[in-house]
Amino acid sequence: MTTASSRATASGPVVEVSGLRKSYGGRTVVDGVSFAVEEGEIFGILGPNGAGKTTTVECVEGLRLPDAGRIRVAGLDPVADHEAVTRVLGAQLQESELQPKLTVREALELYAALYPAPADWRPLAERLGLAGQLGTRFAKLSGGQKQRLFIALALVGDPRIVVLDELTTGLDPRARRDTWQLIEDVRARGVTVLLVTHFMEEAQRLCDRIALIDNGRIAALDTPRGLIGRAAGSTVISFTPSEPLDDEEVAALPALASVEHKDGRITLAGTDETVNAVISLLARRRIAAHQLRVTDATLDDAFLDLTTA
Numbered sequence: 001m002t003t004a005s006s007r008a009t010a011s012g013p014v015v016e017v018s019g020l021r022k023s024y025g026g027r028t029v030v031d032g033v034s035f036a037v038e039e040g041e042i043f044g045i046l047g048p049n050g051a052g053k054t055t056t057v058e059c060v061e062g063l064r065l066p067d068a069g070r071i072r073v074a075g076l077d078p079v080a081d082h083e084a085v086t087r088v089l090g091a092q093l094q095e096s097e098l099q100p101k102l103t104v105r106e107a108l109e110l111y112a113a114l115y116p117a118p119a120d121w122r123p124l125a126e127r128l129g130l131a132g133q134l135g136t137r138f139a140k141l142s143g144g145q146k147q148r149l150f151i152a153l154a155l156v157g158d159p160r161i162v163v164l165d166e167l168t169t170g171l172d173p174r175a176r177r178d179t180w181q182l183i184e185d186v187r188a189r190g191v192t193v194l195l196v197t198h199f200m201e202e203a204q205r206l207c208d209r210i211a212l213i214d215n216g217r218i219a220a221l222d223t224p225r226g227l228i229g230r231a232a233g234s235t236v237i238s239f240t241p242s243e244p245l246d247d248e249e250v251a252a253l254p255a256l257a258s259v260e261h262k263d264g265r266i267t268l269a270g271t272d273e274t275v276n277a278v279i280s281l282l283a284r285r286r287i288a289a290h291q292l293r294v295t296d297a298t299l300d301d302a303f304l305d306l307t308t309a
């Protein structure tokens with residue numbers, strides 16, 4: 001089977017960011033960010049509010065001028081070769097960039113006409129649940145419908161790379177899942193996706209790799225699984241013991257990250273090694289564990305553990 005990463009190795013990075021710096025009024029908000037996105041990858045940019053995510057992707061899009069660093073998009077400089085970059089890179093618009101009186105159909109036709117080989121916008125509109133709104137003016141669309149239109153406009157040029165910032169913000173759960181499926185289909189056609197998101201479930205489900213940005217710097221860059229594995233206490237075991245456990249024996253468990261006692265129930269965070277050791281301890285002491293649960297940490301836990309904000 002060809003995976004995103006095996007395709008990627010064959011073709012090399014399609015977006016390269018190296019030593020990117022950007023300040024506003026003397027305050028550095030992007031401070032030496034470097035990453036490379038492989039062709040066909042869904043690459044996530046995740047981080048707390050104000051971490052510098054949008055600034056980073058707007059530099060990739062050529063909408064902001066970096067103070068330092070080097071960016072290449074399909075080998076092109078997003079500022080010097082801006083026009084050529086807009087032909088290979090599709091980006092989600094900001095609300096202010098669309099005329100309020102434009103209908104959905106007019107917006108799709110207008111944007112399709114800007115590209116040499118656009119996608120057919122009709123199935124795209126259908127797929128995004130906009131087929132019933134083609135005659136509706138932009139100003140009259142709901143927040144979720146506007147969001148769907150922005151996604152359609154980012155994809156209508158049939159780009160090689162698409163940058164989606166807050167892809168599913170404002171969408172209801174069904175529309176969110178439909179949009180995820182659409183993004184997976186887009187990627188299956190070989191399109192590279194750069195995704196800025198706040199939704200952990202979205203990042204975990206869609207992204208091949210994630211750059212976790214904190215205070216303008218990359219705090220971690222890994223697969224979702226890899227990030228979760230880095231969180232202290234990536235495995236959690238909880239149970240109600242038939243007799244109290246010895247505190248010293250619990251504290252001596254290997255790779256133990258935290259211990260919590262509540263209503264006779266004990267919750268231990270650690271690794272698989274901690275879980276194995278606690279099970280052996282229970283067996284040795286002939287203590288039964290009622291309502292035993294073992295759960296993996298989530299991307300949420302990794303986010304909280306690896307960022308400071």
Ligand SMILES: Nc1ncnc2c1ncn2[C@@H]1O[C@H](COP(=O)(O)OP(=O)(O)OP(=O)(O)O)[C@@H](O)[C@H]1O
Pocket residue numbers: 024025029047048049050051052053054055056
């Ligand atoms: N044009 C600007 N002028 C001055 N400061 C700005 C400008 N644009 C962004 N900033 C500031 O730079 C910092 C990083 O902003 P950015 O939008 O890149 O963060 P973000 O990670 O995308 O945040 P969020 O998750 O809240 O969207 C923030 O403190 C923001 O207030």
